Amino acid sequence: MTIQRYEVFNKVVQLQSITKAGNELNLTQSGVSHAVKSLEDELGLNLLIRNRGGVKLTREGEKVYQHTLNIMNEYNNLNQEASALKGIETGEIKVGTFSSITMYWLPLIIKQFKTEYPNININVIEDEHETVEKYVESGELDCCFTIASNEKNIEFIPLKKDKLLCIVSTENPLSKQDTINLEQLEHYPLIRSRKDWFYEVNELLSQYKINLTVKYEISSDHSMIALVKENLGINIRPELVLTNAPPGIRAIEFDKDIYRIIGLGINNRPSHATKRFISTVTDLYQTI
Structure with missing residues (x-):
């Protein structure tokens, strides 16, 4: 149940809405609220500020969110690794991208990847370079397409x-x-x-x-x-x-x-599914 509470809490933070989180997780609004309240009671902290515009993190919630995000990432990595050891490729990858990559590279990448790994889902978020890099750094994305620069806090694969x-x-x-x-x-x-x-x-x-x-x-x-x-x-x-x-x-x-x-930005502990995605991308597009 604790793992589920972390998942619910993370989704509420990312969508900034209890209702939207419930819809995505197939839970009732009261079920989402109960999970978050239960986590707050267990930790003895107020994690969210609720208002008409949605929800946002308290100062304590910001610190807790980083931990619950890391825990869920490690939990998902564990499940992916266990499946791989049994010869089954499963999991989910969250990929950040920018418009020209989305238009000219991503369709072929996804087509090739889904042919080889049909049971691994790919979720795509399109935004500015700096934004998707920050999402990778925080753990909200597994990897992102980005541009080489001297100011990076994530690993870069040209x-x-x-x-x-x-x-x-x-x-x-x-x-x-x-x-x-x-x-x-x-x-x-x-x-x-x-x-x-x-x-x-x-x-x-x-x-x-x-x-x-x-x-x-x-x-x-x-x-x-x-x-x-x-x-x-x-x-x-x-x-x-x-x-x-x-x-x-x-x-x-x-x-x-x-x-x-152009390259891929990744965190320092890529999941099994993310490694498969990186391999597909480099096979198709790496020339340097």
Whole structure:
């Protein structure tokens, strides 16, 4: 019963709702409330603040949640390992991803993985790089697709170099060139993407001391490309994002080898099922 209470408590925290947690766990609202209250009574602590907007953790609850999350992860790992020892591949993997990976890599990964391991479920959460990394670090996700950087608190497995390209309108004079020098960018207005998508570009500009004039800040790839197409500015995007770039746009390589590195972020104790997922991903996409 204690393990179930941990599971219920964790789900309430993650969904920030007793009702939603009950629906996902197939429990009544009163059953969820009773499980959480029983855990609070056992520990002698108030773990949740309940209000009309849902629930959130108390200061004590934040510390307890990290422990209950670790306990449930270890419990699930134990069950997966026991099944594997019996020759049965079961379990669940929680994977973080970002939009271009979701669109261009994940369908093949899931198809291949489910062919080999039909009894292992994959749950996908799409968000910003920094966010999914934090979820892996806390134990809420098993692994995530992310970008190489010098500031990581999780293990990083490099997979592939993804070229950074300058995209311009076919009406822009730069579109006549085969390659672009970084210094040329200073003469054109920049359409900047939202923070997490622009991390690698900021690193690039800082490294080569390039100062660009930001004309627009856009959160949507489609909107940004539409503005570039109308020759309202230029943008720097990874090659993967430009897989299906529309007519009227030209993607041009730089005269330097400029790229980001896509990889997998994992915690230091990956489950049996997570190791299987990592193996599938590296078989399909690892080139470095």
